[in-house]
Amino acid sequence: MIFINVQFHVKPEYKDTFLDEVNWYTEACNAEPGCLDFKWFRDPQDEQRFLLLETYADGEGVAHVQSEHFKRSCEEFPQYLLETPDIINFRIEGKTSWDKMAEFSV
Template identity: 55%
Template structure:
C-alpha cells in the first residue's frame, strides 16, 4: 500500500466550502481502481486546516498522478491554500487492509 498523509492549510475565507468545492476530486479519486481509501479530516482546533489520508494499491500511484482529475486538482487546489501542503508518503509493500489495534481491544 502507498500510504499518504497530506496537511492542507486553507485560506480562512475558503475553509467552510473547501470540501464541497473539491468534492469532484474526492469522488473521482475514490472511484479509481487503485484507490483503497481517500478521507478528509478537519483539525478540531483550526477549521482551516485539513488532513487528507490516502491509501493506494502498490501500483496505483502512477494512474492517480496521471489522471485528469489529479491534474485539475494541481491547478485548482493551490488557489484555496495559504501555503504549500506538507506530506508524508510511504510504501508498505503488499499491505491493502487495516489491522485491528491490539492496545484498544474490544471484547
C-alpha cells in the first residue's frame, strides 16, 4: 500500500470554498483504479488548513501522478494556497488492505 498525507494552507478567501473548488479532483482520484481512500479533513483549530489522506494499492502510484487530473491539479491548486504543501508518503510492500485494531475490537 502507498500512503500519502498532504497538509494544505489555503488563502483566507478560499477557506470556505476550497473543498468545493477541488471537488473535481477528489472525485477523479476516488475513481482511479487502485485508490483505496482519498479523503480531506479540515483542521478544527485553523479553518485555513486541510489534511489530505490518500491510500493506494501497491503499484498504482505511477498511474496517479501521470493522470490528466493530477496534471491539472498541479496547474490549478497553487492559486488557492498560501504556501507550498507539506507532504509525507510511504509504502508498505505486499500490503493490500487495512488491518483491524484489536485494542478496540467490536
